[in-house]
Amino acid sequence: MKKLFLLALLCSSYSTLAVDVIVNPANNSALDENEIKQIFIGKAKSFSDGSKALPITQVDGSSVTDEFNEKVLNKSSSQLKAYWSKLVFTGKGTPPKEAADDAEVIKLVASNPNLIGFVSSGAADGSVKVVKSF
Structure with a gap:
């Protein structure tokens, strides 16, 4: 019984929230998971087509x-x-x-x-384009 309870508790704490990464419909860059990560951690400053990439997060x-x-x-x-x-602090990036x-996003x-x-x-909605879902 304890094992079943612990399993249920573990499953209930696991999130099933899905996240969509979006860009402007004019953006035709193909983005994979690694490229998205690089943009959001500040290691990549542009999309694959060379245009500037500016990440925006939520609170x-x-x-x-x-x-x-x-x-x-x-x-x-x-x-x-x-x-x-x-x-x-080191002057190497801005979140x-x-x-x-x-x-708002x-x-x-x-x-x-x-x-x-x-x-x-x-x-x-139709005003943006979903490029990847997680």
Whole structure:
């Protein structure tokens, strides 16, 4: 009985939230998981077509941000904060700008072909293009 309870508890703590990475429809770059990660950790500054890549995240602590950080960046929120703190302190990087929620990310990405962001799966509308789902 204890084993069954522990298994149920473990399964319930596992998140099933899906995340969509979105770009402006004018962006025709093909993006794989590694390229997306490189953009969001500041190691890549452009898309495959050479155009500037500007990542935008959602506020720290939101479920979609936590899910993106873990699934795509393979880092917890605290690890990511430490990573960016080090880069900012040494003058080697600036963390992505933050948006309040899915709607704000969609609005910003739809209005700027250089932006790349992430939203909860299914939140994207026709004003943006989903390039990868996690």
